[in-house]
Amino acid sequence: MxxxxxxxxxxxxxxxxxxxxNNIANVGTNGFKKSRAEFVDVYTASLGGVSKNTPGSGVxxxxxxxxxxxxxIEYTEQSLDLGISGEGxxxxxxxxxxxxxxSGAFGVDKEGFVVSSKGxxxxxxxxxxxxxxxxxxxxxxxxxxxxxxxxxxxxxEKVGVMMNLDARETPPTVGVFDPADPQSYNKSTSLTxxxxxxxxxxxTQYMVRVPAATAANAWDVYSYIDGTTSQLTMNGGADTSHxxxxxxxxxxxxxxxxQYDDFDLTTVDPTSTATDLSVQFNYTGSTQYGSTFSVNELxxxxxxxxxxxxxxxxxxxxxxxxxxNGGSVPMGQVAMxxxxxxxxxxxxxxxxxxxxxxxxxxxxxxxxxNNFGSIQSGALESANVDLAQQLVKxxxxxxxxxxxxxxxxxxxxxxxxxxxxx
Numbered sequence: 088m089x090x091x092x093x094x095x096x097x098x099x100x101x102x103x104x105x106x107x108x109n110n111i112a113n114v115g116t117n118g119f120k121k122s123r124a125e126f127v128d129v130y131t132a133s134l135g136g137v138s139k140n141t142p143g144s145g146v147x148x149x150x151x152x153x154x155x156x157x158x159x160i161e162y163t164e165q166s167l168d169l170g171i172s173g174e175g176x177x178x179x180x181x182x183x184x185x186x187x188x189x190s191g192a193f194g195v196d197k198e199g200f201v202v203s204s205k206g207x208x209x210x211x212x213x214x215x216x217x218x219x220x221x222x223x224x225x226x227x228x229x230x231x232x233x234x235x236x237x238x239x240x241x242x243x244e245k246v247g248v249m250m251n252l253d254a255r256e257t258p259p260t261v262g263v264f265d266p267a268d269p270q271s272y273n274k275s276t277s278l279t280x281x282x283x284x285x286x287x288x289x290x291t292q293y294m295v296r297v298p299a300a301t302a303a304n305a306w307d308v309y310s311y312i313d314g315t316t317s318q319l320t321m322n323g324g325a326d327t328s329h330x331x332x333x334x335x336x337x338x339x340x341x342x343x344x345x346q347y348d349d350f351d352l353t354t355v356d357p358t359s360t361a362t363d364l365s366v367q368f369n370y371t372g373s374t375q376y377g378s379t380f381s382v383n384e385l386x387x388x389x390x391x392x393x394x395x396x397x398x399x400x401x402x403x404x405x406x407x408x409x410x411x412n413g414g415s416v417p418m419g420q421v422a423m424x425x426x427x428x429x430x431x432x433x434x435x436x437x438x439x440x441x442x443x444x445x446x447x448x449x450x451x452x453x454x455x456x457n458n459f460g461s462i463q464s465g466a467l468e469s470a471n472v473d474l475a476q477q478l479v480k481x482x483x484x485x486x487x488x489x490x491x492x493x494x495x496x497x498x499x500x501x502x503x504x505x506x507x508x509x
Contacts, residue, residue: 089494089498090495090498090499091144091145092143092144092145092494093145093491093492093494093495093498094145094491094495095129095144095145095146095147096145096146096487096490096491096494097488097491097492097495098148099124099126099146099147099148099487100484100485100487100488100491101488102124102148102151103124103480103484103487104481104484104485104488106122106123106124106151107124107477107480107481107484108481109122110122110472110477111472111474111477111478111481113470113472114470114472114474114477115469115470116190116438116470117190117191117192117438117467117468117469117470118158118188118189118190118191118192118438118467118468118470119158119190119438119470119471119472120153120154120155120156120158120189120438120470120471121153121154121470121471121472121477122151122152122153122154123151123152123153123154124148124151125148125149125150125151125152126146126147126148126149127146127147127149128143128145128146129143129144129145129146129147130143130144131144152430153429153430153432153434154471155429155430156471157172157173157468157471158189158468158469158470158471159468159469159471160172160463160466160467160468160469161466161467161468161469162463162465162466163465163466163467164465165465166397166398166399166400166464166465167193167194167195167201167398167400167464168191168192168193168464168465168466168467169191169193169400169404169421169462169463169464169466169467170191170462170463170466170467170468171189171191171423171454171460171461171462171463171468172460172461172462172463172468173459173460173461174425174458174459174460175423175424175425175452175454175459175460176188176189176423176424176425176426176429176440177189177190177191177209177210177421177422177423178209178210178228178422178423178424178451179203179205179207179208179209179210179439180207180208180209180210180228180230181207185210185228185424185442185449186207186435186439186440186441187424187432187439187440187441187442187449188203188437188438188439188440189438189468190203190204190438190467190468191462191466191467191468192204192467193209195233198232199232199233199234200230200231200232200233201230201231201232201233203437203439204437205437205439207439208230208231209230209231209421210228210229210230210231210421210422211228211229211230211231211404211406211418211419211420211421211422212224212225212227212228212229212419212420212421212422212453213227213228213229213419214417214418214419214420217416217417218417219405219417223405223417223419223420223453225420225422225451225452225453226451228422228451229419231406231418231419232418233395233398233408233418234395234408234418238390238392238393238394238395238408238410238411238412238414238416239390239392239414240281240282240283240284240285240389240390240391240392240412241281241283241285241388241389241390241414242281242282242283242361242362242364242389243280243281243282243364243366243387243388243389244365244366244367244388244389245366245367245369245387245388246278246280246290246366246367246368246369246385246386246387246388247368247369247371247384247385247386247387248276248292248368248369248370248373248382248384248385249370249371249372249373249382249383249384249385250276250370250373250374250380250381250382250383250384250385251373251374251375251376251378251379251380251381251383252273252274252294252296252306252333252373252374252375252380253273253274253375253376253377253378253379253380254304254333254337254375254376254377255377256273256274256296256380257296258295258296258297258298259271259272259273259295259296264293264295264307264309264328266291266293266309266311266315267315271295272293272294272295272309273294273295273296273306273380274293274294274380275291275292275293275294276291276292276294276382276385277289277290277291277292278290278385278387279387280312280364280366280387280389281387281389281390281391282352282359282361282362282364282389283361283362284359284360284361285390285391285392285412286356286359286361286391287391288312288313288352288355288364289312289313289314290310290311290312290319290366291310291311291312291315292308292309292310293308293309293310293311294306294307294308294380295307295308295309295328297330302330302332303332304332304333304334304335304375305330305331305332305333305341306330306331306332306375307328307329307330308328308329308330308331308368309327309328310329310347310368312350312355312364313355313356314355317350317354317355319347319348319350319364319366320347320348320350321345321346321347321348322348324348329345329368331370331373333374333375337374337375337376338374339370339371339372339373339374339375341370344367344368344369344370345367345368346365346367347364347365347366347367347368348365349363349364349365350363350364350365350366351363352364372384390410390412390413390414391412392412393410393411393412393413393414394410394411395408395409395410395411396409396410396411397409398418399415399464400421400462400464401462401464402454402455402461402462402463402464403420403453403454403455403456403461403462404420404421404422404423404453404454404455404462405417405419405420405421406418406419406420406421420453421453421454421462422451422453423451423452423453423454423459423460423462424449424450424451424452425449425450425452425458425459426442426446426447426448426449426450427446427447427448428445428446428447429446430445430446431443431444431445431446431447432445432446433446
């Protein structure tokens, strides 16, 4: 009987050694979660129950439980390396079924899909449109594929102009505005706008100080495209300029936005097939102070066609395709899953797990919401193995094995002593 007890102890110690050795072997495995051998004592059951004098029948392994504590986030130079800080798993597609992992070392396969080292495809929530504000369909999972085609151009629709018009300026000496005559305007500035095909056009604005007798602290702004012969007009073509006015303190008091009518691009390019331009200027923040004319901000929302230059992932898991024209398009939001009992997940190897009856139903979500952790791009979660702790456990397991072996030796000596009784 004692030998059987000691044998169960040897098996338990051997299992503990194996689990500890596996932890040590995977100290450098990204996303690895250490295991812990858990044991329970064994008693021989009888109809009357277990007597308080029963010494016990040994030990057995209850389970090898993985510990899903947080590993250290280590930074890399790859934008598709993703580390989770907090709760949750990446969702990977495996021929119609899903597996889950904490290892975020992703790459791109020959078909352009983002995959794990095993070839499983990273799953994302489908974008509802071409902008983040349109959101993502969190009920729709799909593979994410890097699109290497050119980024779509976008016609200029809005222009932001923030400038200071010198309050010391006087009206031009030439009373009738002519863009070809510098004596008919005070200042000018230019920007590049784009049509629907991504072709650039130079938009030049001319600022003309209005005589005080006509309007105090007022300026007329004329806008021309691609030279001095093609003018943008306002209010259905009724006006050729827009008047901006300022208060006695130099702050803008006039309407800060103006909608220009559609502009037929064939007047500057007879071969153009682009959609007519319709541009809205916003002068918010402009001033009229007694200082030199300056343009503090000049921005527009159009884009030329561009080529793919990289992939970015933010801390919410939104994957952006970044293009050389300065534009970016959301390709999806990295899907995450969590479980009520992650220790119940089925171990698949390759730092992958599968849902099981013990784990509970999966709960999908996105990074930073609903108790999910955040995602760090250009980083990987290292194994949660404390090497010093595991080495101590290794010594303890070895001592346990040695002690149980000593029990067998002692029992053998006792049996030999009994057999030698004459």
